[in-house]
Amino acid sequence: MGLRFFIWAGLQPNYRHTSYMYSNACKLFGINRNPIIVSDVVQAYKGEGCMVGVKAFKVLLSLCREAKLANEALSLLRMMKEFNCRLDTVSYNVVIRLFCEKGDMDEAARLLGEMGLVDLHPDMITYVMMAKGFCDVGRLKDACGLLKVMKGHGCSPNSVLYSALLDGICRFGSPERALEFLGEMEKEGGDCGPNVVTYTSVIQSFCEKGRSLEALSVLDQMEARGCAPNRVTISTLIKGLCLEERVEEAYKLVDKVVGGGSVSSSECYSSLVLSLLRVRKLEEAEKLFRKMLGSGVKPNGLASSTLIRRLCLDGRMLDGFHLYNGIEKLGCLSYIDTDIYSILLAGLCQEKHSAEAAKLARIMLERRIQLKAPYVDNIVEHLKNSEDMELLLRLAS
Known part of the structure; x- marks a missing residue:
């Protein structure tokens, strides 16, 4: 009865359940523990001769999405035909998303193909979900093959789709393939052109393989196209350089970026302090930190807290206190x-x-x-x- 009331409320013309309400309903009705209740309520309506419309099915599909019940959502999709409810792309997208999140890409691909049989066209949301799903299970060839499929259906890819594919290539492919795909995005241009996130993904891919100098060339390529790096881009490069014992190059990078003005001196030097601490160069990190305080550059909270904690662990309490005083004078104690x-x-x-x-x-x-x-x-x-x-x-x- 509670579930029936929830469905009825979701049908009212001037009301729409929020995601918070769906979350609470799943807990209240124990849908995860007893998923059959979703199909049982539809069968009960059928037994009583009640009509169940598209809107009611969408309320139930949203409950399945919240509870991550892929098989139950698929059953609802099949029941919609029994009630002569017109299937639409939105309903298919809910079910496809659940199978993608579950990692069952064969079923998700089957549903994608089925949409054409019922005269429905996948939209950009469908393709992005499929691309992410294929990438998550390491099926890069299938993921990249979606570009040809969607173009054949008259659907032009956008930067979100390209970014999803590039992310998968960076995680499961080679840095060279990622760089090649980045070039394809640059040639495509327009809405498909790479942004700071896509460039950063490729830079991270090179750094994780211990090839930070090649990652620096990607930064040059990025800046040449007028795309300014952000804090994440620079911290990724600094970390990679320091892990490879290329501290001098890390300093040169920071000086270059600070001079360019795309990332603040505070963020750049704080990232360098943290990276030096990660590679156990405490003396170098402390020296840089004191130089920052002396020149009025405010360190961020993570760098300040990490360095003071490290000094305390080494038994240098008084040195830690003096650094604290220096931070206090710059007025950034609230970050600690x-x-x-x-x-x-x-x-x-x-x-x-x-x-x-x-x-x-x-x-x-x-x-x-x-x-x-x-x-x-x-x-x-x-x-x-x-x-x-x-x-x-x-x-x-």
Whole structure:
């Protein structure tokens, strides 16, 4: 009865269920645990001689989509014919999407072919779903073959489809094939031309194969076509160069990008600090970070938190505190992870840097930053022996 009411509500002219409502309905009616309820309600309508229209079927198909029930959605598609409901592309797309997400591309392809038999034409949504589905299971030849199929149906590919295909080639193919496909996109131009996301995918493909210098040439190709790199593009290149011990090239890249203005100096240098830390070049990362603070370049929260945490792990609590002070002067403390305060305070207490510990404790009180549970006992034990009992009581509370 609850499901019937939900279907009835979805048929009202001035109302439409939201995805939130579909999610709640799936939980309330236990559709994942008892998927047969979807077909049972249709059979009940049939037994009572009730007409079930296209709109009602679409409500049930949307429930199947939310619950990821591919087979049940296919059964509903078949039942629509029994009730003389006209099948449409939207209904097929729901079912095809579910089989693509399930990885059953043979069934998805069969449904795609079936659409032509019932005088329906796949749209761009259909082809993009199929392309992603084929790519996800590593069937690149089938995915690329969709271009010829859709052009034969008079449907022109767009950048979304090309990007989906390129993503699959980058994941399962070779960087050379990805570069070749990128060239095809550049020749196609217009709506199919590559954008910053597609170029970044190819750059990442080269970097993951340990070929960051070739990835740099893709960046040059990208900029030559007037497409500016973004933060993800540059951080991917910096990481790749550092992993290959090409730190000097990473510095040159940062100087070039900062000079071009497409990515801020803060993001570029913060990415370089993080990459240096990943390859265990702590001294180099610390030197660069201090240079940033000295020149007024604000580091991002991840770089700041990661470096201070690394210094604390190495037992250099006082150095970590001095870096914290430098960050404070630039006014970017709000970016630091709150657990860094507890780690730093516990370390300062352990090494008996009382003045610095008291200063940090006061800052934590002012900013209402709570102590993390694992560090409370050590910090309180230290402050018991200090002169600032009032600070102890306030911080402990």
